[in-house]
Amino acid sequence: MEQSLCAPSQTPLDTPLVLQCQTCRTILGDSNFFVCSQAQLQTLTLRGASSVSIAEETHVVHSGAAQGW
């Protein structure tokens, strides 16, 4: 079974969880901006983030778990 977790039914934490890059330790955001996690894709989705650059080229996936919900 696909494991995903979406925020609307979640109770906010008293103290936000800070999300940090494992490689360079840059702080990316916190759990106040959490939207969803998707275990199969190993992704977390935030409404907003800091210290993030956006690639000039957009990649679109048309099959598999990454194609959308």
Ligand SMILES: [Zn+2]
């Ligand atoms: Zn990094």
